[in-house]
Amino acid sequence: MRTFVAGHEALTTDDFVELALGTPVELWLGVEGETDEERAAREDAARDILADNPHLPDDVSRIAAEAIEVYAPELFNIVPLARPAGPRSVRKGAAA
Numbered sequence: 001m002r003t004f005v006a007g008h009e010a011l012t013t014d015d016f017v018e019l020a021l022g023t024p025v026e027l028w029l030g031v032e033g034e035t036d037e038e039r040a041a042r043e044d045a046a047r048d049i050l051a052d053n054p055h056l057p058d059d060v061s062r063i064a065a066e067a068i069e070v071y072a073p074e075l076f077n078i079v080p081l082a083r084p085a086g087p088r089s090v091r092k093g094a095a096a
Contacts, residue, residue, distance in 0.1 A: 020063055021056075023049060 010016035018024050027046055030039060050056060068075050 021060060 008015075008019050010019050014025055021028075027042060027049075030042060034042070
């Protein structure tokens with residue numbers, strides 16, 4: 001089975017993520033052994049991309065959540081935590 005994103009074939013998971021994001025994953029995560037100058041340049045580029053597309057983090061979060069829902073729905077099976085019992089707040093002016 002072949003997977004295409006925006007007309008480009010995704011051969012690996014990294015290809016798919018890069019095509020979905022429109023940027024290489026390394027731009028956001030960095031690479032092992034990068035110099036301080038390389039990191040600064042990468043972060044500058046990331047800031048420029050975010051300035052041009054301020055909705056990118058929301059879009060990425062939505063895409064990630066949709067992918068998890070399809071491919072690993074068990075990750076959404078959560079149990080709500082019980083809230084600790086504490087003093088109840090009383091509204092100002094309410095009779096006790």
